[in-house]
Amino acid sequence: MSKQKDDPEKIEVVLFKSDTCAFCPRAEEVVRETIRDFGSDVFTLRVVNVSENPEAAEEFGIFALPTVMIGGMSVTGIPEPDMLMKMVLGIKVMTKRKVRSK
Amino acid sequence: MSDHAIERVKTGIPGLDELIEGGFPRGDTILIAGKAGTGKSILATQFIYKGATEYNEPGVFVTLEEPPHLIKRNMIRFGMDLDKLVAEKKIAIVDLSPSKEVTPVTIGEYPSFDLSGLEAIILNHVKKLNAKRVVLDTLSIMAYKFRSRDILREEFFKLTASITRTGCTLLLTSEIPANDQGLGVFDIEAFLASGVIVLYNEKISDTSRSRSIEVLKLRGSKHSSRIHSMRITDEGIRVWPEEISPGT
Numbered sequence: 001m002s003k004q005k006d007d008p009e010k011i012e013v014v015l016f017k018s019d020t021c022a023f024c025p026r027a028e029e030v031v032r033e034t035i036r037d038f039g040s041d042v043f044t045l046r047v048v049n050v051s052e053n054p055e056a057a058e059e060f061g062i063f064a065l066p067t068v069m070i071g072g073m074s075v076t077g078i079p080e081p082d083m084l085m086k087m088v089l090g091i092k093v094m095t096k097r098k099v100r101s102k
Numbered sequence: 103m104s105d106h107a108i109e110r111v112k113t114g115i116p117g118l119d120e121l122i123e124g125g126f127p128r129g130d131t132i133l134i135a136g137k138a139g140t141g142k143s144i145l146a147t148q149f150i151y152k153g154a155t156e157y158n159e160p161g162v163f164v165t166l167e168e169p170p171h172l173i174k175r176n177m178i179r180f181g182m183d184l185d186k187l188v189a190e191k192k193i194a195i196v197d198l199s200p201s202k203e204v205t206p207v208t209i210g211e212y213p214s215f216d217l218s219g220l221e222a223i224i225l226n227h228v229k230k231l232n233a234k235r236v237v238l239d240t241l242s243i244m245a246y247k248f249r250s251r252d253i254l255r256e257e258f259f260k261l262t263a264s265i266t267r268t269g270c271t272l273l274l275t276s277e278i279p280a281n282d283q284g285l286g287v288f289d290i291e292a293f294l295a296s297g298v299i300v301l302y303n304e305k306i307s308d309t310s311r312s313r314s315i316e317v318l319k320l321r322g323s324k325h326s327s328r329i330h331s332m333r334i335t336d337e338g339i340r341v342w343p344e345e346i347s348p349g350t
Binding site for chain 2: 067
């Protein structure tokens with residue numbers, strides 16, 4: 001699930017939210033703004049509403065909301081853009097290494 | 103029985119119901135506290151197993167610590183086949199243990215979150231099975247998973263309330279750290295619950311230990327104030343209500 005099937009070059013950012021979570025709307029804003037700053041060709045955003053899809057939260061063991069998952073890493077709470085940047089850069093470095101090692 | 107009699111939920115632990123007026127009050131939150139190795143998880147699993155097999159009460163067992171395959175392996179030695187009950191949709195074992203490979207590594211936490219994810223996961227299973235019993239094993243693991251204790255405390259209250267609102271009787275287990283005098287790592291475990299049961303496995307001589315159980319509180323119930331002998335037998339946990347523990 002880390003990348004979209006239709007575009008394997010894009011990094012998938014997953015935001016887990018719920019209908020009752022008071023912090024989730026702000027977290028979604030921060031994530032969308034950060035992605036916009038990077039350029040939309042780099043990312044795809046998948047928003048998972050746990051109230052509608054609790055199985056997805058169970059699959060990934062996500063208890064706390066909001067949680068942003070990028071690759072195998074996650075942050076809980078309203079993330080600071082810097083933290084998201086670090087995660088994204090980490091994923092990009094890892095992806096490049098994988099490509100080189102092939 | 104008077105109009106105000108509290109409906110009781112049979113615990114499925116032989117001997118325990120006799121100490122607590124016939125069972126846990128239905129819809130209450132009960133804390134099972136004890137140090138490592140005292141039998142908390144066995145007691146909680148037995149509550150779910152017996153609920154499904156003897157009292158026609160489906161149950162949801164949420165494991166935050168031990169992976170399901172180990173829980174199943176541990177219980178089969180008591181003749182309790184959890185896989186069979188899962189297949190029959192009488193119980194659900196919800197794996198939220200750290201051993202899950204797909205769980206992302208948390209690299210940051212900001213003090214602006216709630217536990218509505220955990221709530222949605224649990225309530226989904228409660229609804230699907232029409233469950234009457236829920237176990238959360240163990241609450242203590244949350245202290246290691248999240249740093250923001252104040253948020254966790256508030257969220258625990260919300261979580262326990264939303265589970266019991268469905269009519270389920272909720273058992274929480276809590277590990278008492280070694281050399282600790284409290285009932286868990288949060289210091290609020292006892293407030294969360296209307297009932298508190300403590301398990302002991304005390305050294306009584308150089309060569310032996312003695313297991314025992316104490317009903318520390320159970321709101322709305324007359325309960326024993328003694329510490330009673332308890333054993334882990336081939337058929338699971340058993341309490342001897344007439345026997346006072348030699349270790350205390």
